Amino acid sequence: KLSLKLVGLPNFLSIPAILKLANALSLGVKSVIYTRGRFIFPRAQPSPHRSFSEEVSVFDNHFGKLGLVSKAYVMGSPEKSQKWHVYSASAELGSQSKPVYTFEMFVIGLDRKRASVFYKTHGSSAALMTEDSGIRKILPQSEICDFEFDPCGYSMNGIEGSAISTIHVTPEDGFSYAGFEAAGYDFEDVNLTQLLERVLACFQPTEFSVAVHTDIAGRELGKNFPLDLNGYHCGHKSHEVLGSGGSVTYQNFDRAESCGSPRSILKCCWSKDEKEVEEEF
Numbered sequence: 001k002l003s004l005k006l007v008g009l010p011n012f013l014s015i016p017a018i019l020k021l022a023n024a025l026s027l028g029v030k031s032v033i034y035t036r037g038r039f040i041f042p043r044a045q046p047s048p049h050r051s052f053s054e055e056v057s058v059f060d061n062h063f064g065k066l067g068l069v070s071k072a073y074v075m076g077s078p079e080k081s082q083k084w085h086v087y088s089a090s091a092e093l094g095s096q097s098k099p100v101y102t103f104e105m106f107v108i109g110l111d112r113k114r115a116s117v118f119y120k121t122h123g124s125s126a127a128l129m130t131e132d133s134g135i136r137k138i139l140p141q142s143e144i145c146d147f148e149f150d151p152c153g154y155s156m157n158g159i160e161g162s163a164i165s166t167i168h169v170t171p172e173d174g175f176s177y178a179g180f181e182a183a184g185y186d187f188e189d190v191n192l193t194q195l196l197e198r199v200l201a202c203f204q205p206t207e208f209s210v211a212v213h214t215d216i217a218g219r220e221l222g223k224n225f226p227l228d229l230n231g232y233h234c235g236h237k238s239h240e241v242l243g244s245g246g247s248v249t250y251q252n253f254d255r256a257e258s259c260g261s262p263r264s265i266l267k268c269c270w271s272k273d274e275k276e277v278e279e280e281f
């Protein structure tokens with residue numbers, strides 16, 4: 001299994017190189033899944049990243065030749081600009097008995113104080129950012145390799161047995177966002193709602209979306225998740241069955257303007273003058 005997280009501009013040039021290396025090891029492709037958020041300033045992007053259909057045709061060109069059958073979806077509310085694009089291609093229906101779950105969160109509009117942790121200073125370090133942001137507490141048993149960018153920004157990869165996690169933070173005010181992904185965890189052991197709340201506590205975003213992917217049909221976790229989340233309004237929820245027999249559940253959330261509940265882990269301290277990322281369609 002090979003997992004690539006591409007932050008910023010996706011780069012598909014690695015696909016032929018990966019297929020060539022796999023071929024040299026006599027490894028075939030059983031299934032492929034590609035997910036991405038919305039297209040921001042699509043006309044300013046180089047081909048094939050101006051639209052999802054362009055990206056899908058590149059994937060189909062590579063994986064169709066290998067006999068994989070593909071499906072592509074755009075998930076999310078028609079009223080929301082935030083979307084979840086999913087491309088899936090597979091050679092056969094999954095035959096394993098234990099599902100592999102992937103949990104992805106995309107948070108937008110970070111609380112300024114939380115975002116300030118991810119700015120390089122004289123005394124800062126990636127390890128301190130991991131501690132001070134609360135990222136260390138998200139999956140406390142994981143081994144973390146973290147990196148601080150100059151003048152700001154943060155990335156980490158975590159590993160815990162066969163499970164992995166990754167976080168990438170763009171803290172610049174006005175267009176701040178962060179991505180979190182955890183794959184290979186047994187979400188019967190790791191409570192998904194608590195995991196989600198630990199990620200939210202690090203960033204306290206104005207808006208976020210969650211996607212839960214399972215590679216086996218009928219083993220969805222996302223259907224009744226999250227049950228109850230204080231401080232946020234649940235938005236549109238969508239569910240798609242993938243060609244491989246797996247599925248994706250996707251949901252948007254917006255911060256409630258008043259969150260007086262004593263159970264809330266979130267502070268209502270966002271400023272209304274923070275603007276959403278501008279975009280073109």
Ligand SMILES: C[S@@+](CC[C@H](N)C(=O)[O-])C[C@H]1O[C@@H](n2cnc3c(N)ncnc32)[C@H](O)[C@@H]1O
Pocket residue numbers: 007008149150151152153154155168169170171172
């Ligand atoms: C978390 S990084 C994304 C890095 C991504 N994992 C990569 O390898 O390109 C994005 C944040 O780091 C900042 N940054 C600083 N130097 C950068 C660089 N050389 N490449 C990418 N991002 C950089 C950006 O302004 C942004 O806030």
